Amino acid sequence: MLKEFRMVLYLILGGSAVLYAVFSMPALTNGGTSNSLGVSQAEFDTAVTQELAFCQNQPDDINCPCFANLSGTILTDKEPRVRGAIYADKLELARGQAAATC
Numbered sequence: 001m002l003k004e005f006r007m008v009l010y011l012i013l014g015g016s017a018v019l020y021a022v023f024s025m026p027a028l029t030n031g032g033t034s035n036s037l038g039v040s041q042a043e044f045d046t047a048v049t050q051e052l053a054f055c056q057n058q059p060d061d062i063n064c065p066c067f068a069n070l071s072g073t074i075l076t077d078k079e080p081r082v083r084g085a086i087y088a089d090k091l092e093l094a095r096g097q098a099a100a101t102c
Contacts, residue, residue: 039076039077039078043076044076047071047072047075047076048072049068050072051071051072051094051098052067052068054095055071060099062099062102063102066098066102067095067102070097070098070101070102071094074090075090075091
């Protein structure tokens with residue numbers, strides 16, 4: 001009986017820790033403006049303009065303003081949203097996330 005009680009207690013504590021970790025991690029596409037530290041409005045606008053031009057040259061049927069905003073947000077972030085994460089290719093990540101969302 002005591003062993004079963006401990007097992008249930010560990011499951012509750014472990015599940016709570018996992019839920020806390022998942023819900024405390026921000027989304028990569030969170031935001032949509034130049035809210036990141038160290039990013040000027042001009043840098044953000046330049047990134048969004050470049051991504052809008054890229055989207056308009058693609059044959060896919062994607063909402064280009066949405067795509068440009070999300071992709072520009074990810075590209076202008078100075079630090080990864082997930083602490084300690086390293087992105088192999090930030091451009092590929094940004095465009096992949098934006099294409100999947102929009």
